[in-house]
Amino acid sequence: MIYRIKIGSVTFRFHRMIGAMFSDEMNSFGLKPPRKKINPRARFFFTEKGWDEIGRNLYDEIARQGYNPKIECRKNPKRSDCVYCDAYQVAILFNE
Numbered sequence: 210m211i212y213r214i215k216i217g218s219v220t221f222r223f224h225r226m227i228g229a230m231f232s233d234e235m236n237s238f239g240l241k242p243p244r245k246k247i248n249p250r251a252r253f254f255f256t257e258k259g260w261d262e263i264g265r266n267l268y269d270e271i272a273r274q275g276y277n278p279k280i281e282c283r284k285n286p287k288r289s290d291c292v293y294c295d296a297y298q299v300a301i302l303f304n305e
Contacts, residue, residue: 210257210282210283210284210285211254211255211256211257211282211283211284211285211286211299211301212254212255212257212259212260212264212280212281212282213252213253213254213255213280213281213283214264214267214268214271214278214279214280214281215278215279215280215281216271216276216277216278216279238262238263238266238267239262239263239297240259240263240267240297240298243293243295243300245293247292247293247300248292248302250302250303251292251293251300251301251302252300252301252302252303253298253299253300254281254283254298254299254300254301255297255298256294256296256297256298256299258296258297259296259297259298262297263297268280286299286301290302290303290304
């Protein structure tokens, strides 16, 4: 399974702002951004290891700051859909 934290139904611009707001928290939890450029349409998910070690804590921090986060769970993606993967996160480019 892979997991993604969603914060309400907000615009793409707001999602980028949330990512920027929580980038310090993600770095403090040990989640580093990819070194290579990723397609901006790709969506990042936590792997099971990433969810257990980082995602749950990040979810709690987002909730403490007054947001109403939701968790999106999916089965593991096809390899052909993955544009980036490490031990903690996977980026998927959906063909929709």
